[in-house]
Amino acid sequence: MSPALLLRAGSRRPLAPQRGLRRRELPGGALVGQRGRPELGAPRSPGGALGSSRGLPPQRGLLGALVGLRGLHVLGPQGRSGGVLGGLRGLHVLGPQGRSGGALVGLRGLHVLGPQGRSGGVLGGLRGLHVLGPQGRSGGVLGGLRGLHVLGPQGRSGGALVGLRGLHVLGPQGRSGGALVALQELLPQRGLLGPPRELPLQGLSRGFAKVARTRSSRELREAEDSAPVFQYVGKQAKRKERVFVWGFCHAGALGIPSFVKPDAGWKKSRRIQPTPYRLDTVEKISSAACGYGFTLISSKTTDITKLWGMGLNKDSQLGFQRSRKDQTKSYEYVLEPSPIPLPLDTPQQTRILQVSCGRAHSLILTDIEGVFSMGNNSYGQCGRKVIKGEIYSESHVINRLQEFEGRVVQVVCGQDHSLFRTEKGEVYSCGWGADGQTGLGHYDITSVPTKLGGDVAGVNIVQVASYGDSCLALSDEGDLFGWGNSEYMQLASITETTQVNVPRHLPFKIGRIKDVACGGTGNAIVNEEGNVFVWGYGILGKGPNLMETATPEMIPPTLFGLSDFSPDTRVSRIRCGLSQFAALNNRGELFVWGKNIRGCLGIGRMEDQYFPWRVTIPGEVVDVACGVDHMVTLVKSFI
Amino acid sequence: MAVRKAAWSGLNGLFTVYKPSGVASLRVRDSVETLLLKELNSLKQPDMPQQVRFLPTTVEGNAGKELTLTVTQLPVLAAHPLVRGPNFTHLKIGVGHRLDTKSSGVLVLGVGHGNKLLTDLYDAHLTRTYTVRGLFGKATDDFSDTGKLIEKTTFDHVTRDKLERILAVIQGTNHKALLMYSKIDLKTQEAYELAVEGLIRPMEKTPPLITAIRCLQFAPPEFQLEIQCLHETQKYLRKVVHEIGLELKSTAVCTQVRRIRDGFFTLDSALLRTHWNLRNIRKSIQDSRIKVQVELQRNLGHQAKSGERHTNMDQVTESELHRTEGISASNISPYAD
Numbered sequence: 018m019s020p021a022l023l024l025r026a027g028s029r030r031p032l033a034p035q036r037g038l039r040r041r042e043l044p045g046g047a048l049v050g051q052r053g054r055p056e057l058g059a060p061r062s063p064g065g066a067l068g069s070s071r072g073l074p075p076q077r078g079l080l081g082a083l084v085g086l087r088g089l090h091v092l093g094p095q096g097r098s099g100g101v102l103g104g105l106r107g108l109h110v111l112g113p114q115g116r117s118g119g120a121l122v123g124l125r126g127l128h129v130l131g132p133q134g135r136s137g138g139v140l141g142g143l144r145g146l147h148v149l150g151p152q153g154r155s156g157g158v159l160g161g162l163r164g165l166h167v168l169g170p171q172g173r174s175g176g177a178l179v180g181l182r183g184l185h186v187l188g189p190q191g192r193s194g195g196a197l198v199a200l201q202e203l204l205p206q207r208g209l210l211g212p213p214r215e216l217p218l219q220g221l222s223r224g225f226a227k228v229a230r231t232r233s234s235r236e237l238r239e240a241e242d243s244a245p246v247f248q249y250v251g252k253q254a255k256r257k258e259r260v261f262v263w264g265f266c267h268a269g270a271l272g273i274p275s276f277v278k279p280d281a282g283w284k285k286s287r288r289i290q291p292t293p294y295r296l297d298t299v300e301k302i303s304s305a306a307c308g309y310g311f312t313l314i315s316s317k318t319t320d321i322t323k324l325w326g327m328g329l330n331k332d333s334q335l336g337f338q339r340s341r342k343d344q345t346k347s348y349e350y351v352l353e354p355s356p357i358p359l360p361l362d363t364p365q366q367t368r369i370l371q372v373s374c375g376r377a378h379s380l381i382l383t384d385i386e387g388v389f390s391m392g393n394n395s396y397g398q399c400g401r402k403v404i405k406g407e408i409y410s411e412s413h414v415i416n417r418l419q420e421f422e423g424r425v426v427q428v429v430c431g432q433d434h435s436l437f438r439t440e441k442g443e444v445y446s447c448g449w450g451a452d453g454q455t456g457l458g459h460y461d462i463t464s465v466p467t468k469l470g471g472d473v474a475g476v477n478i479v480q481v482a483s484y485g486d487s488c489l490a491l492s493d494e495g496d497l498f499g500w501g502n503s504e505y506m507q508l509a510s511i512t513e514t515t516q517v518n519v520p521r522h523l524p525f526k527i528g529r530i531k532d533v534a535c536g537g538t539g540n541a542i543v544n545e546e547g548n549v550f551v552w553g554y555g556i557l558g559k560g561p562n563l564m565e566t567a568t569p570e571m572i573p574p575t576l577f578g579l580s581d582f583s584p585d586t587r588v589s590r591i592r593c594g595l596s597q598f599a600a601l602n603n604r605g606e607l608f609v610w611g612k613n614i615r616g617c618l619g620i621g622r623m624e625d626q627y628f629p630w631r632v633t634i635p636g637e638v639v640d641v642a643c644g645v646d647h648m649v650t651l652v653k654s655f656i
Numbered sequence: 657m658a659v660r661k662a663a664w665s666g667l668n669g670l671f672t673v674y675k676p677s678g679v680a681s682l683r684v685r686d687s688v689e690t691l692l693l694k695e696l697n698s699l700k701q702p703d704m705p706q707q708v709r710f711l712p713t714t715v716e717g718n719a720g721k722e723l724t725l726t727v728t729q730l731p732v733l734a735a736h737p738l739v740r741g742p743n744f745t746h747l748k749i750g751v752g753h754r755l756d757t758k759s760s761g762v763l764v765l766g767v768g769h770g771n772k773l774l775t776d777l778y779d780a781h782l783t784r785t786y787t788v789r790g791l792f793g794k795a796t797d798d799f800s801d802t803g804k805l806i807e808k809t810t811f812d813h814v815t816r817d818k819l820e821r822i823l824a825v826i827q828g829t830n831h832k833a834l835l836m837y838s839k840i841d842l843k844t845q846e847a848y849e850l851a852v853e854g855l856i857r858p859m860e861k862t863p864p865l866i867t868a869i870r871c872l873q874f875a876p877p878e879f880q881l882e883i884q885c886l887h888e889t890q891k892y893l894r895k896v897v898h899e900i901g902l903e904l905k906s907t908a909v910c911t912q913v914r915r916i917r918d919g920f921f922t923l924d925s926a927l928l929r930t931h932w933n934l935r936n937i938r939k940s941i942q943d944s945r946i947k948v949q950v951e952l953q954r955n956l957g958h959q960a961k962s963g964e965r966h967t968n969m970d971q972v973t974e975s976e977l978h979r980t981e982g983i984s985a986s987n988i989s990p991y992a993d
Contacts, residue, residue, distance in 0.1 A: 241794075241805050248810040250905040560848030573852045578828060580854070582868040582884075604824045628848045631832050637821065655821055656813070656905045 250656060257654040258301040260314065261293040261634055264647025265615040268310040270328035271647060272296050274352035289616035291623070293634045293650065298325075298354065302651055307594070307644025308374025308430070311335060314354060314649070315369040315381070323369050324381060325354035332377040332409040334392030347411040359389055360415055374644075375430030377409075382428045388418040388437060396433045397464025398448030420466055421445060431483040431501075437466055442477030444469045444490060444520075452486040453518030454501035460518055471519035473498050484593055484643075485537035490520065495529035497542065498522055505538040505554035509567035525550075527569050536593030539611075547587025547603070548574060555596055558610045561627045576629045577602050594643030600629060605637030607650065615646040666938035667692070667747070668768035670777070670948050672918070674926040677760040681751055688765060688932055689749045695934040696744040704731045750774050753784065753918055758800060759890045761786070761915030762926045770941070773948060780955040781859050782919035783867055785884045788910060790897040792877040795907035799894035803909070811906040816874040822903045823869050823881070826896070830866040834886075837862040857886065864888040866896070878911075920951050 232240075266276035266287055273296060274280070276287050300316040300323075311328030313335070326335030331349050336357040338348040348355075359381065361367050371382040378392030378399050390399040393409050400418045418425075423439040430436075434448030434455055445466040446455040453460060456469045473490055476498070480491040487501035487508070499508050500520045508517050510525070528544035539553030550569035551557040557564070558572050577600060578586045588608075590601040597611030597618060608629035609618045616623060619632045636652035675684050710725040717724075733739055750771040752764030766774040792811035796803030837858040840847045850856045858865070868884040883893060894910040901908025916923050925944060927936055 241808075244805060244808050246793075246808045246810060250813055252813045254813055254905075560845040561843060562845045575852055575854060578824075578831075580827075580868065582827070582870045583824065604821070606824070606828050624843060627843060628851055630842075631828050633829055633832065655825070655903065656818055 254656065256637075256656065259636055259652045259654060260296040260298050260302050260305070261636075261650045261652055262296045262312075262647065263290045263293050263619040264617040264644070265310075266290055268329050269350045269352040270307070270310055270312050270644065272312065272314075272327040272352070272354045277350075277352050289623075291616040291619065292621045293619055293632065296354070296649075304369070304371045305640070305642045305649045305651060306372045306374040306379070306430075307642045307647055307649055308334060308379060309376045309432075309645050311351075311374060311379075312642075312644070312647070312649055313357075313372040313374055313379055313381075315372045317368045317370070319365055319368060321364050322356040324357045324359060324372070326357050326379075327351045327354050330410075332393040333412040333414070334374065334377055334379045336391055336415060337411065337413045349410065359383075360417070361386055370426075371428060373428045373430040375435070376432045378430065378433075378435070380428040380430055380435055382425060386417070387421070388425050388428055389415055390418060390435070391415045393433075394464075396449035396462045398430075398433050398435050400435065400447050400464070400466050402464050403462070418466060422468075427481060429481050429483050429488075431488065432485050434483075434486075435466070436481045436483055436488060438478055438481050438490075442479070442493070444473055444478055444481055450518065451516075452502040453516040454483070454486050454488055456488065456500040456518060456520050458519050460516070469520055471498075471500070472522040473520040480533055482533045482535040482593070484535055485595060487535055487540070489533045489535045489540060489542075491530055491533045495531075495545075496522060497525060497530055497533065499540075506565055506567040507535075507538075507540050507553050510552075525569050527571075532589075532591050534591045534593040534598070536598065536611075537595040539593070539596075539598070541591045541593060541598050541600075542569065543588050543591045543600070547589065548572075549577070549588050549591060549600055551598070556611045556625055556627055558598060558628055572629065577608055578604065578606055578631070590640070592641050592643050594648065595645045597643055597648075598629075599641045599643050599648065601638055601641060605639070605653070607632045607634060607638045607641060609648075617644070617646045617648055619648060664768065666934075666941065669770040669941035669945055670752075670764060670766050670773050670921075671770075671937050671940040671944065672762050672764050672921045672926040673932065674923070674928050675755050675760055675763040676929060677758055677912075680757045681754045681763055684763060685749055685751050685765060688937075689747050691932050692747055692749075692767075692934060692937065693742070693744050696747075697742040701737065701743075705735050706730065707732050752777055755915060756890045758802075759913035759915065761913075762918045762921055762923060763915075764918050764921055767937075767941070773952065776952045776956060777919060779859075780919065780952060781857055781886065782955065783857070783884050783886050784888065784915060784919065785882065785917040786890075786893060787872065787912075787914050787916055788881045788883055788893055788897060789912040790879050790881065790900070790908045791911050792879070792901060792904075792906055792908050794909055795898065795901065796909050799891070799898040799910055801909045801911045807907055809907045811877060811904075814876060814904050814906055816871065818904055819871055819874060819879065819900070822900055823871060825903075826866060826900070827869050830869075833863075834858065834865050834867060837865065862887055864892045920947060 262271040262273070264271065266273070266289060269277055271290060271294070273290075273294065275284055276290065279286050298314065298316075300318050300320070302314045303317040305312065305314045308328070311326065311330065311334055313324065313326050315324045317323075326338075328335070328351060329349075330336075330338055330347065330351050333347065335351055335355070336359075338351050338355055338357075340346045340348055361383070363386070367383045367386050369381055369383050373380045373382075375398065376393070378390060378394070381389040381391075383389070388400075390401075391414065392399060394401060394403060394407065394416075395409075397403050399416050400420075401414075401416045418437075421437060421439055422443070423441045425437050426440050427438040428435065429438075431448070431454055434446060434450065437445040439445070444456075445468050446457065447463045447466045448455060449462055450457065450460050455463050455467075456471065456473070457463060457467055458470065476496070477493045478490045478498075479493045482489045482491075483501070485502065487503065487505075488499065490498040492498070498520045500517045501507075502515070503509060503512065503517055504515045508521065508523070511521055511523060527542065527550050528546060528548070530542050530544050532543040534541045536553070536555075538555045539551060539557055541549060541551045543549055549558075549572045551559070551572060552566050552569045554565040557566065557570070558576075559570060563570065574586070574588070577588050580586075583604070585603075587603050588600045589603045592599045592601075594611070594617065596614065597609060600608045602608070608631055609620065610626045610629045611618065613620070613623060613625050618626055618630070620626060620630050634650060634652055636654050638650050638652050640651040642649045673684065673688060675681055706729045709728050709730050711728050712723055713726040714721045715724045715726075716722075737743070748768055748771055750766045752766065752774050755761060755763055764774070764777065766772075791801060792814055794801075794808045795806045797806055798804075835842070835851060835856060838850075838856045839858065840850065840856070857867075865886045866883055866888075867886060868882075870882055871879060872882050873880040881897075883896070885893070890913045893913050897908050897910040921944070925940060927940060
């Protein structure tokens with residue numbers, strides 16, 4: 018007999034034949050034994066228990082307590098045998114103090130104190146059942162499905178049958194034990210009961226107190242051995258992918274609508290989320306990017322929906338988000354991750370590799386269909402011709418860029434310009450160039466992606482970085498190249514001019530560089546040994562005394578978790594927001610520092626952080642994307 | 657008395673004993689006191705003082721028995737040990753940081769004037785190191801293997817790598833808590849320099865903080881950790897083991913907690929049960945006298961000098977334990993201006 022059968026409310030399980038069944042109609046409207054068939058019980062008593070309002074345990078020679086559906090409080094009979102039938106909801110039943118008692122309990126929120134008789138069967142209903150097993154000699158406890166707390170009977174034979182979820186079961190301390198006990202234990206009460214000629218004082222009423230019994234170490238050991246073993250996670254369990262967000266909420270960039278528009282009375286809208294908050298996503302997110310007030314997240318799936326956006330959409334940087342109220346209009350603020358439909362030729366084969374966001378435009382890199390751009394194009398940053406007087410809000414235009422020699426493998430958005438890096442190691446750019454950030458030798462805007470020259474020509478570039486108006490590029494040999502804005506001393510080591518419009522080699526002796534990041538006013542790199550170097554202007558991470566420097570300064574590795582107890586901790590990745598830095602070490606810890614604009618550092622405080630500070634995230638951080646006033650992290654769970 | 661002075665002279669200061677498991681620390685203190693008293697009382701007593709008494713005796717004289725006074729030398733009974741009782745009945749012995757009954761390890765005791773040093777030791781807020789053994793597979797109500805069983809779980813999915821990941825997280829969060837409880841203004845250059853140098857320690861009462869944790873052995877279901885902590889209790893350490901089990905989606909209980917270092921007292925100087933006698937204790941006090949003086953002065957002097965500042969560096973213990981040249985802690989003078 019499977020447990021499932023037993024627990025189903027409508028099951029009819031004929032127990033031993035009964036005698037003297039009494040049917041009663043209760044004011045609550047519950048007619049016990051409604052199907053007209055007494056199914057429970059044996060005259061002698063029994064303990065059998067069957068859930069739901071069926072049948073009636075006969076109490077021969079005793080008071081039987083039959084209870085109806087709701088909110089009944091019943092004190093079990095003090096007789097020899099007693100059966101208690103509980104109704105459905107909120108039943109509090111004190112098991113009979115008889116020798117044998119059966120407690121039948123209903124479905125929800127039942128609290129049953131097992132009978133102190135010798136045999137007792139307790140059947141629990143479905144939810145939230147708290148059952149104290151009988152202290153009789155034999156007892157069977159049948160638990161329901163959810164949230165059952167069952168103390169096994171302390172009888173000699175006991176079986177605890179428990180349901181599925183979240184169960185806490187203490188195995189019976191009896192001689193025969195076993196988590197799952199067939200109903201045979203419950204049903205044929207005769208064998209369990211024994212003859213009712215027992216000592217009359219056995220079942221003296223003591224309220225809730227139990228007779229103290231010292232248990233020998235052998236008994237304890239046996240009880241322990243017979244306890245059920247739970248498995249929470251299998252041997253090949255996969256680690257779960259999660260996304261955590263924090264920062265400024267009002268633009269909707271975090272993707273949690275209740276922060277902006279609370280959906281329950283007790284919730285309050287919050288302006289800032291100061292610590293990491295989990296964002297529930299439909300798919301596993303492989304790439305995330307934060308722009309100025311908006312966020313893009315993408316997945317490497319081949320499903321049709323692979324790109325979601327949230328936050329500011331006044332320049333259609335999140336595409337056209339059809340409003341539900343008016344089909345012709347698009348949302349200006351998107352509060353939760355909404356799919357962005359891309360005009361792909363093969364939507365079920367193309368995968369999105371990377372996304373990038375700038376001030377008001379965004380770039381999406383796919384594996385076989387090239388680069389897509391959307392959003393503001395006033396300076397040609399989307400790679401298409403500037404149309405005078407174009408209105409960018411509620412626009413359906415998503416441009417596909419194909420003027421590259423070779424496959425694009427990385428896209429980077431600066432504030433109002435775009436950089437593309439191809440497989441061959443060439444760099445293309447387009448957009449606003451007044452600071453020379455396009456690196457094409459002039460200070461005009463460019464609306465068509467054009468190849469860069471200068472010191473970068475002929476060099477195999479493996480990474481480009483930009484977020485504001487200055488740019489950095491890294492070659493495969495570990496050399497660094499920079500161009501763009503130099504007002505904040507980013508390139509002051511090689512030139513006095515404040516704008517550099519041609520890529521120039523930066524001859525720093527800081528080891529072989531592995532990762533670069535370029536922020537609004539400060540730059541940072543990680544070298545092969547895992548050391549972080551910073552230069553530029555602003556809060557650089559070496560205390561309030563270091564506010565600007567033209568040459569890179571190293572941040573001591575002890576601030577990133579290096580210690581005697583963990584001597585091989587290294588920084589593996591560095592990222593920049595507009596005025597913040599984020600570093601990931603090889604243990605998956607995230608360290609942030611910089612200006613704490615609207616709580617974007619996620620450290621729980623609103624003050625600026627002058628040296629690297631660890632962010633507490635429940636997981637191992639895989640990647641981080643920094644924006645102006647918010648951050649998004651891709652995290653793997655620990656186990 | 658000369659005897660007392662000679663006996664007392666060596667018995668003022670701090671010494672360490674190795675507390676065995678299963679015995680309360682106060683009982684250990686009592687045993688040490690009893691043993692010392694027994695030895696002190698069995699020391700050679702000076703000769704009992706004698707007195708000259710003129711006692712009446714009868715002497716055979718000319719006319720029968722005559723009463724005369726005879727000179728005798730008798731011992732002064734008032735000085736007899738059976739009259740006065742034992743010489744030493746009480747020794748002031750205090751316990752430093754206690755260990756609960758189930759744990760074992762280094763226990764600092766102070767005798768005589770050394771009890772004042774115990775207060776100083778407490779105020780120095782030094783860290784302590786424990787080796788903790790755990791067992792995967794079950795959870796009990798008091799987090800140790802002798803408690804009531806709550807749940808049994810599987811643990812075949814637990815690997816050393818996962819354990820180390822959890823330990824890294826514990827270390828990171830505790831390090832952050834350490835900085836936060838140290839109550840320094842994080843916006844100052846001083847805070848940055850202290851954070852770079854390594855251990856900042858809060859110099860006042862805080863919740864238990866773990867300054868370092870690592871896995872020494874891993875052989876499922878057993879594992880052993882080394883935990884360096886501050887303001888802890890042994891029950892807290894057992895709870896940490898329990899929580900590590902939960903974090904690994906299994907359960908764990910703690911089987912052994914053993915303190916291997918208390919401040920600057922290590923296992924090397926701890927006296928075993930068979931060595932609890934006057935000679936060894938005197939020697940132990942003597943050997944550690946200078947070290948105690950220097951360390952306490954360094955830790956407390958620095959605190960007094962900096963006044964309100966509640967931070968300090970655990971330099972000595974670090975350099976002693978790990979003997980590394982890389983970390984600059986031991987190179988920095990505490991009196992740098």
